[in-house]
Amino acid sequence: MFNVSTKTQYGIRALVHLARAGEVVGHVQGNPAATAAAIARSESISPKYLEGILSLLTTAGLLVSERGKHGGYRLARPPREVSMLEIVEALEGEIKPVDCIDSREVCAQGGSCLPRLFWLGLKESVDGYLSSRSLKDVLEGEADDGRA
Amino acid sequence: MFNVSTKTQYGIRALVHLARAGEVVGHVQGNPAATAAAIARSESISPKYLEGILSLLTTAGLLVSERGKHGGYRLARPPREVSMLEIVEALEGEIKPVDCIDSREVCAQGGSCLPRLFWLGLKESVDGYLSSRSLKDVLEGEADDGRA
């Protein structure tokens, strides 16, 4: 249960790769952006598949892309300022265990649906964990000390 | 993301239904077990589909079934002693964001994979929430006060 798609897994690994290489917007001009092909090779990911994933992250504002020769991708912000919740939501959509979580569709119970509260709590628990971790934390292998 | 299947949603609603009616093993003999058809009608769930779900819950030891006329299902234990983690795992399998969570397959990183720690933390967060809630909590619409 709760399988995370390869799309998200690859996306995170690519972001970690970029953060490691220090490829952030505003660096020295001589430091070229990493290309999709290079990341794919280094991480053993299907190149064309990864292209699409990086495009998504660019649209979401997490990456900055440069086209043409010597083009590639850079992080739009330093790793510390990127929460894992942002990343996951950009690739996987909102965390939504059940559909009735935002739209109050009544499920036979007529509005006072008990399970709904339970699922809502689950969403908050997941959101809480994800937003408490930044890309930098993942990068540095932060052990999950506190549960805050 | 993190969609919970209808199988699990229906299963939980059925369990809540049974708990509400107070149909626990060891009650008065006159109190008949609830049939799958009755629950399906009351909860507006496809009858044959629900049958399979209740069978799963029986195999998992959460329900006790009686076949033949006047048969049906009862809770195997009082709601207080049934954790939501048990229920979810019975229907949905283990919480496993990524496959490498138990088997230490190296993903190009050669063993020191950073993202893996992150996913492990997510699993622990979800497991923590689910095991902290009992069926009785859901039944009573326990608001999620503490995050413990």
Place this chain on the structure above:
DNA sequence: GGTATTCCTATGGGAGTGCTAGGAATATAC
């Protein structure tokens, strides 16, 4: 025997996942 129930197996449409392929748009290099 008749009836009501759980239990088992098979089937099928639909949606989503995980890629693959081809090319268009864009920017540099010579």
Place this chain on the structure above:
DNA sequence: GTATATTCCTAGCACTCCCATAGGAATACC
């Protein structure tokens, strides 16, 4: 301005899983 290297866009396909439906076998009561 032609060649080259890159991102970007769209389409398609095999595969799996989800959700349900259907038919009947096994079981237990009357």
